[in-house]
Amino acid sequence: xxxxKTEHYTDKQNSNALLIRALAHPARIxxxxxxxxxxxxxxxxxxxxxxxxxxxxxxHLKELKTAGIIKGNIEGNSICYCLDEKVMGKLIAxxxxxxxxxxxxxxxxx
Amino acid sequence: xxxxKTEHYTDKQNSNALLIRALAHPARIxxxxxxxxxxxxxxxxxxxxxxxxxxxxxxHLKELKTAGIIKGNIEGNSICYCLDEKVMGKLIAxxxxxxxxxxxxxxxxx
DNA sequence: TTTGTATATTGCAATATTACGATTAATAAA
DNA sequence: TTTATTAATCGTAATATTGCAATATACAAA
Numbered sequence: 001x002x003x004x005k006t007e008h009y010t011d012k013q014n015s016n017a018l019l020i021r022a023l024a025h026p027a028r029i030x031x032x033x034x035x036x037x038x039x040x041x042x043x044x045x046x047x048x049x050x051x052x053x054x055x056x057x058x059x060h061l062k063e064l065k066t067a068g069i070i071k072g073n074i075e076g077n078s079i080c081y082c083l084d085e086k087v088m089g090k091l092i093a094x095x096x097x098x099x100x101x102x103x104x105x106x107x108x109x110x
Numbered sequence: 111x112x113x114x115k116t117e118h119y120t121d122k123q124n125s126n127a128l129l130i131r132a133l134a135h136p137a138r139i140x141x142x143x144x145x146x147x148x149x150x151x152x153x154x155x156x157x158x159x160x161x162x163x164x165x166x167x168x169x170h171l172k173e174l175k176t177a178g179i180i181k182g183n184i185e186g187n188s189i190c191y192c193l194d195e196k197v198m199g200k201l202i203a204x205x206x207x208x209x210x211x212x213x214x215x216x217x218x219x220x
Numbered sequence: 221t222t223t224g225t226a227t228a229t230t231g232c233a234a235t236a237t238t239a240c241g242a243t244t245a246a247t248a249a250a
Numbered sequence: 251t252t253t254a255t256t257a258a259t260c261g262t263a264a265t266a267t268t269g270c271a272a273t274a275t276a277c278a279a280a
Contacts, residue, residue: 169240
Protein backbone atom coordinates (compact mmCIF):
# COMPACT_ATOMS: atom_id res chain seq x y z
CA UNK A 1 0.00 0.00 0.00
CA UNK A 2 3.03 2.26 -0.14
CA UNK A 3 2.52 3.13 3.51
CA UNK A 4 5.01 2.02 6.12
CA LYS A 5 3.70 0.38 9.30
CA THR A 6 5.87 2.55 11.55
CA GLU A 7 3.93 1.77 14.72
CA HIS A 8 5.50 -1.67 15.00
CA TYR A 9 9.11 -0.61 15.04
CA THR A 10 11.12 1.05 17.77
CA ASP A 11 11.39 4.85 17.86
CA LYS A 12 15.08 4.54 17.05
CA GLN A 13 14.41 2.37 14.05
CA ASN A 14 11.83 4.82 12.75
CA SER A 15 13.90 7.93 13.35
CA ASN A 16 17.01 6.37 11.84
CA ALA A 17 14.96 5.27 8.84
CA LEU A 18 13.80 8.86 8.33
CA LEU A 19 17.36 10.19 8.52
CA ILE A 20 18.65 7.51 6.19
CA ARG A 21 15.79 8.02 3.78
CA ALA A 22 16.65 11.71 3.55
CA LEU A 23 20.03 10.70 2.09
CA ALA A 24 18.67 7.94 -0.12
CA HIS A 25 18.96 9.93 -3.32
CA PRO A 26 22.09 10.88 -5.26
CA ALA A 27 20.95 14.50 -5.56
CA ARG A 28 20.69 14.80 -1.78
CA ILE A 29 24.02 13.05 -1.33
CA UNK A 30 25.52 15.52 -3.81
CA UNK A 31 23.97 18.38 -1.85
CA UNK A 32 25.43 17.37 1.49
CA UNK A 33 28.81 16.60 -0.08
CA UNK A 34 28.78 20.08 -1.59
CA UNK A 35 27.79 21.63 1.74
CA UNK A 36 30.68 19.83 3.40
CA UNK A 37 33.07 20.91 0.68
CA UNK A 38 32.26 24.61 0.76
CA UNK A 39 31.35 24.65 4.47
CA UNK A 40 28.65 27.30 3.93
CA UNK A 41 26.61 28.21 0.93
CA UNK A 42 23.55 29.69 -0.57
CA UNK A 43 20.89 27.87 -2.52
CA UNK A 44 21.61 29.31 -5.94
CA UNK A 45 25.07 27.73 -5.75
CA UNK A 46 23.43 24.35 -5.27
CA UNK A 47 21.12 24.79 -8.23
CA UNK A 48 24.18 25.48 -10.35
CA UNK A 49 25.94 22.39 -9.01
CA UNK A 50 23.12 19.96 -9.79
CA UNK A 51 21.60 18.77 -13.06
CA UNK A 52 18.14 19.66 -11.81
CA UNK A 53 15.72 22.53 -12.08
CA UNK A 54 15.39 25.10 -9.32
CA UNK A 55 12.04 23.74 -8.07
CA UNK A 56 13.41 20.21 -7.88
CA UNK A 57 16.49 21.31 -5.97
CA UNK A 58 14.27 23.31 -3.64
CA UNK A 59 12.22 20.19 -3.00
CA HIS A 60 15.31 18.11 -2.18
CA LEU A 61 16.51 20.85 0.16
CA LYS A 62 13.13 20.81 1.86
CA GLU A 63 13.40 17.07 2.46
CA LEU A 64 16.86 17.44 3.96
CA LYS A 65 15.58 20.32 6.09
CA THR A 66 12.52 18.38 7.26
CA ALA A 67 14.78 15.51 8.29
CA GLY A 68 16.90 18.01 10.22
CA ILE A 69 20.08 17.25 8.30
CA ILE A 70 20.47 20.80 7.03
CA LYS A 71 19.34 24.15 8.30
CA GLY A 72 18.78 27.37 6.40
CA ASN A 73 19.15 30.96 7.49
CA ILE A 74 17.79 33.87 5.54
CA GLU A 75 20.63 36.11 4.50
CA GLY A 76 19.64 39.14 2.51
CA ASN A 77 17.47 37.88 -0.29
CA SER A 78 19.14 34.50 -0.47
CA ILE A 79 19.30 31.62 2.00
CA CYS A 80 22.36 30.25 3.69
CA TYR A 81 22.03 26.48 3.94
CA CYS A 82 24.42 24.36 5.94
CA LEU A 83 24.64 21.00 7.65
CA ASP A 84 23.24 20.46 11.12
CA GLU A 85 26.26 18.63 12.42
CA LYS A 86 24.40 17.43 15.48
CA VAL A 87 21.82 15.56 13.42
CA MET A 88 24.43 14.33 10.98
CA GLY A 89 26.35 13.15 14.03
CA LYS A 90 23.44 10.99 15.11
CA LEU A 91 23.44 9.22 11.78
CA ILE A 92 27.19 8.75 11.88
CA ALA A 93 26.92 7.43 15.44
CA UNK A 94 24.40 4.85 14.31
CA UNK A 95 26.72 3.47 11.65
CA UNK A 96 29.64 3.60 14.04
CA UNK A 97 27.71 1.49 16.53
CA UNK A 98 26.88 -1.03 13.81
CA UNK A 99 30.56 -1.08 12.91
CA UNK A 100 31.50 -1.77 16.52
CA UNK A 101 28.98 -4.59 16.80
CA UNK A 102 30.32 -6.16 13.62
CA UNK A 103 33.89 -5.95 14.92
CA UNK A 104 32.96 -7.94 18.02
CA UNK A 105 31.37 -10.93 16.35
CA UNK A 106 33.34 -12.10 13.35
CA UNK A 107 31.91 -15.63 13.42
CA UNK A 108 29.33 -15.25 10.68
CA UNK A 109 27.81 -18.38 9.17
CA UNK A 110 27.90 -17.59 5.45
CA UNK B 111 8.62 11.83 -12.96
CA UNK B 112 9.58 9.44 -10.19
CA UNK B 113 12.73 8.50 -12.08
CA UNK B 114 16.14 9.55 -10.80
CA LYS B 115 18.56 11.18 -13.24
CA THR B 116 21.46 8.97 -12.18
CA GLU B 117 23.60 9.76 -15.21
CA HIS B 118 24.51 13.19 -13.86
CA TYR B 119 25.99 12.10 -10.56
CA THR B 120 29.28 10.38 -9.84
CA ASP B 121 29.42 6.58 -9.65
CA LYS B 122 30.17 6.85 -5.94
CA GLN B 123 27.17 9.06 -5.34
CA ASN B 124 24.91 6.66 -7.21
CA SER B 125 26.24 3.52 -5.57
CA ASN B 126 26.14 5.05 -2.10
CA ALA B 127 22.57 6.19 -2.77
CA LEU B 128 21.61 2.62 -3.66
CA LEU B 129 23.19 1.25 -0.49
CA ILE B 130 21.61 3.94 1.66
CA ARG B 131 18.24 3.49 -0.01
CA ALA B 132 18.33 -0.21 0.84
CA LEU B 133 18.35 0.76 4.52
CA ALA B 134 15.80 3.56 4.19
CA HIS B 135 12.96 1.59 5.72
CA PRO B 136 12.43 0.62 9.36
CA ALA B 137 11.66 -2.99 8.40
CA ARG B 138 15.00 -3.32 6.65
CA ILE B 139 16.76 -1.61 9.54
CA UNK B 140 15.07 -4.08 11.88
CA UNK B 141 16.19 -6.94 9.66
CA UNK B 142 19.86 -5.97 9.66
CA UNK B 143 19.79 -5.24 13.40
CA UNK B 144 18.32 -8.70 13.94
CA UNK B 145 20.95 -10.27 11.69
CA UNK B 146 23.67 -8.54 13.68
CA UNK B 147 22.10 -9.64 16.95
CA UNK B 148 21.78 -13.33 16.12
CA UNK B 149 24.74 -13.38 13.73
CA UNK B 150 22.98 -15.86 11.41
CA UNK B 151 19.40 -16.71 10.81
CA UNK B 152 16.76 -18.13 8.56
CA UNK B 153 13.96 -16.21 6.93
CA UNK B 154 11.16 -17.68 9.02
CA UNK B 155 12.83 -16.24 12.12
CA UNK B 156 12.72 -12.83 10.49
CA UNK B 157 9.07 -13.19 9.57
CA UNK B 158 8.37 -13.92 13.23
CA UNK B 159 10.35 -10.86 14.31
CA UNK B 160 8.56 -8.40 12.05
CA UNK B 161 4.96 -7.17 11.94
CA UNK B 162 4.76 -8.03 8.25
CA UNK B 163 3.52 -10.89 6.12
CA UNK B 164 5.90 -13.47 4.70
CA UNK B 165 5.72 -12.09 1.13
CA UNK B 166 6.47 -8.58 2.35
CA UNK B 167 9.45 -9.73 4.40
CA UNK B 168 10.67 -11.73 1.42
CA UNK B 169 10.45 -8.59 -0.70
CA HIS B 170 12.46 -6.55 1.83
CA LEU B 171 15.06 -9.33 1.99
CA LYS B 172 15.28 -9.26 -1.79
CA GLU B 173 15.99 -5.53 -1.76
CA LEU B 174 18.73 -5.95 0.82
CA LYS B 175 20.14 -8.83 -1.22
CA THR B 176 20.01 -6.86 -4.49
CA ALA B 177 21.90 -4.04 -2.80
CA GLY B 178 24.46 -6.58 -1.64
CA ILE B 179 23.98 -5.85 2.04
CA ILE B 180 22.93 -9.40 2.88
CA LYS B 181 23.60 -12.75 1.30
CA GLY B 182 21.59 -15.94 1.54
CA ASN B 183 22.67 -19.56 1.47
CA ILE B 184 20.29 -22.45 1.04
CA GLU B 185 20.41 -24.64 4.11
CA GLY B 186 18.11 -27.64 4.03
CA ASN B 187 14.73 -26.34 3.09
CA SER B 188 15.27 -22.95 4.65
CA ILE B 189 17.67 -20.13 3.82
CA CYS B 190 20.46 -18.76 5.94
CA TYR B 191 20.67 -15.03 5.53
CA CYS B 192 23.47 -12.98 6.91
CA LEU B 193 25.18 -9.63 6.45
CA ASP B 194 27.81 -9.11 3.79
CA GLU B 195 30.24 -7.34 6.04
CA LYS B 196 32.32 -6.15 3.13
CA VAL B 197 29.41 -4.23 1.59
CA MET B 198 28.22 -3.02 4.96
CA GLY B 199 31.78 -1.88 5.53
CA LYS B 200 31.66 0.32 2.44
CA LEU B 201 28.61 2.11 3.79
CA ILE B 202 30.22 2.52 7.19
CA ALA B 203 33.38 3.81 5.53
CA UNK B 204 31.37 6.45 3.70
CA UNK B 205 29.88 7.82 6.89
CA UNK B 206 33.24 7.62 8.61
CA UNK B 207 34.77 9.74 5.87
CA UNK B 208 31.98 12.29 6.23
CA UNK B 209 32.62 12.29 9.96
CA UNK B 210 36.32 12.95 9.39
CA UNK B 211 35.61 15.79 7.00
CA UNK B 212 33.26 17.38 9.51
CA UNK B 213 35.86 17.09 12.25
CA UNK B 214 38.37 19.05 10.19
CA UNK B 215 36.27 22.08 9.42
CA UNK B 216 34.29 23.28 12.40
CA UNK B 217 33.82 26.81 11.09
CA UNK B 218 30.28 26.48 9.83
CA UNK B 219 28.32 29.63 9.14
CA UNK B 220 24.91 28.86 10.66
C1' DT C 221 7.29 52.11 -7.28
C1' DT C 222 9.22 49.18 -10.63
C1' DT C 223 12.46 45.76 -11.77
C1' DG C 224 15.37 42.09 -10.87
C1' DT C 225 17.00 38.15 -8.17
C1' DA C 226 16.47 34.19 -5.11
C1' DT C 227 13.73 30.73 -3.32
C1' DA C 228 9.22 28.37 -2.33
C1' DT C 229 4.84 26.48 -3.66
C1' DT C 230 1.36 24.46 -6.68
C1' DG C 231 -0.21 21.19 -9.84
C1' DC C 232 0.60 17.53 -12.50
C1' DA C 233 2.62 13.31 -14.94
C1' DA C 234 5.56 9.35 -14.67
C1' DT C 235 7.38 6.01 -11.96
C1' DA C 236 8.65 3.64 -7.52
C1' DT C 237 7.57 1.74 -3.06
C1' DT C 238 5.00 -0.77 0.37
C1' DA C 239 1.99 -4.33 1.55
C1' DC C 240 -0.56 -8.54 1.12
C1' DG C 241 -3.49 -12.56 -0.73
C1' DA C 242 -2.94 -16.22 -3.76
C1' DT C 243 -0.01 -19.13 -5.84
C1' DT C 244 4.20 -21.48 -7.00
C1' DA C 245 8.56 -23.94 -6.28
C1' DA C 246 11.58 -26.65 -3.72
C1' DT C 247 12.90 -29.48 -0.24
C1' DA C 248 11.87 -32.44 3.99
C1' DA C 249 9.32 -35.70 6.33
C1' DA C 250 5.93 -39.21 6.64
C1' DT D 251 4.12 -40.66 -3.40
C1' DT D 252 1.71 -37.63 -0.37
C1' DT D 253 1.91 -34.03 2.86
C1' DA D 254 4.07 -30.29 5.27
C1' DT D 255 7.22 -26.51 5.54
C1' DT D 256 9.86 -22.68 3.81
C1' DA D 257 10.57 -19.07 0.86
C1' DA D 258 9.86 -16.76 -3.76
C1' DT D 259 6.89 -14.81 -7.21
C1' DC D 260 2.68 -12.79 -9.24
C1' DG D 261 -0.87 -9.58 -9.34
C1' DT D 262 -2.83 -5.72 -7.58
C1' DA D 263 -4.16 -1.66 -4.62
C1' DA D 264 -2.72 2.32 -2.08
C1' DT D 265 0.51 5.65 -1.49
C1' DA D 266 5.09 8.03 -2.08
C1' DT D 267 8.77 9.91 -4.83
C1' DT D 268 10.88 12.40 -8.56
C1' DG D 269 10.86 16.07 -11.72
C1' DC D 270 9.43 20.25 -13.93
C1' DA D 271 6.58 24.29 -15.80
C1' DA D 272 4.12 27.85 -14.05
C1' DT D 273 3.40 30.78 -10.52
C1' DA D 274 3.96 33.00 -6.10
C1' DT D 275 6.63 35.24 -2.52
C1' DA D 276 10.16 38.06 -0.55
C1' DC D 277 13.62 41.00 -0.58
C1' DA D 278 17.15 44.25 -2.94
C1' DA D 279 18.29 47.63 -6.03
C1' DA D 280 17.27 51.16 -9.20
